[in-house]
Amino acid sequence: MKFFSKILSVFLMIPALFGLYTNDAEDTEAAYREKTAQVAYENTIETAIPQTELYDIISDHFNSPLPEGKTEKKAIVIGYDGCRADALTFVEDSYSGINKMLSGGASLNYAYCGGVNYPAENTQDTSTAPGWCSVLTGEWADKTGITGNGITKTLEYKTLMTSLVEEKVIDSASFITIWDGHFEADNSTYKLEKEYCEENGIDVDFSLNATNTIAAGAAIKDIKKADCSDFIFAIYEGTDGAGHAFGFSTNNPIYQAGFRVNDILAYRTLEAIESRETYESEDWLIIITSDHGGINTDHGGPSIQERMVFIVSNKNF
Ligand SMILES: [Zn+2]
Numbered sequence: 001m002k003f004f005s006k007i008l009s010v011f012l013m014i015p016a017l018f019g020l021y022t023n024d025a026e027d028t029e030a031a032y033r034e035k036t037a038q039v040a041y042e043n044t045i046e047t048a049i050p051q052t053e054l055y056d057i058i059s060d061h062f063n064s065p066l067p068e069g070k071t072e073k074k075a076i077v078i079g080y081d082g083c084r085a086d087a088l089t090f091v092e093d094s095y096s097g098i099n100k101m102l103s104g105g106a107s108l109n110y111a112y113c114g115g116v117n118y119p120a121e122n123t124q125d126t127s128t129a130p131g132w133c134s135v136l137t138g139e140w141a142d143k144t145g146i147t148g149n150g151i152t153k154t155l156e157y158k159t160l161m162t163s164l165v166e167e168k169v170i171d172s173a174s175f176i177t178i179w180d181g182h183f184e185a186d187n188s189t190y191k192l193e194k195e196y197c198e199e200n201g202i203d204v205d206f207s208l209n210a211t212n213t214i215a216a217g218a219a220i221k222d223i224k225k226a227d228c229s230d231f232i233f234a235i236y237e238g239t240d241g242a243g244h245a246f247g248f249s250t251n252n253p254i255y256q257a258g259f260r261v262n263d264i265l266a267y268r269t270l271e272a273i274e275s276r277e278t279y280e281s282e283d284w285l286i287i288i289t290s291d292h293g294g295i296n297t298d299h300g301g302p303s304i305q306e307r308m309v310f311i312v313s314n315k316n317f
Helices: 002-017 029-037 053-063 085-090 097-103 128-137 160-166 191-199 212-224 238-246 253-274
Strands: 072-080 107-112 173-177 204-208 231-236 282-289 308-313
Touching (some): 053 282, 085 253, 085 308, 097 282, 160 191, 160 204, 204 212, 212 231
Parallel strands (some): 072 282
Antiparallel strands (some): 107 308, 282 308
8 A cells, every 4th residue: 555655656746847736826925814814713823823732722621620411521633734724715514524613613713833933934844743743742843852754752742642541631542644654654753652652551542544534434433432532633634645746725626625535534523423322421622723734835844824724623722
């Protein structure tokens, strides 16, 4: 499977080598601000929330008392990898995870990645490893050392999956992805943490899947178990994959299609949660967010298109 996806990514690069995917000259900051203005964000780009705050939101949820009538805490973070804040103009009425949450009263806020808010220059790459690591540890790269992809994190700052289980705040967690750079490849971010969990019997399921659909299937399979993981972190890559191959831009219909893949998979994931037999007695924190944006066919840099992300949350913070 990995072999075929490598072949596919090489194949997708060929037109790029011949300049068939030209940079999107229309994707200016002014156009970006115009697009994001059409989305019902509750805050502004200037008052964007640091993505590290998600760490506190999740740990506060698990550490606060159960509301009346509830017997168990649960949480899920669904990540739309590489999803720009203006991509929320793609939200449709049906089969949309984000629309489902917003129409149910969820909040929608801008957040920023990269260590500091735009326009100050980012202090860590606007990329997958630093983005998710800041969400999961509550710290920027000055503490975690994760300035970019391909760096293995020490155990000094552990992810919420590991620390919540280790501290017995929750019983189990799962980390569901299709990217081997998280915990499988050499120099993957959480390689040591995965080994630490295995050696110490810490119940975190590190699940590497072949495709986005299979990853969503793994999340839904977990959710369907009566005793599902207390904290599920599942990343869908439709936006990042389309962006790298054809361009991160809301002018690009393939990026829109990538967003729709994520948003439909999220819808199905949320549906599975609501179908749990014990759903009414459970106190769920549900978040959809992204790790970074992108511009042209890449990300990592300081542009507004790469810097702004979003947080949809069913709980106020
Ligand atoms: Zn990427």
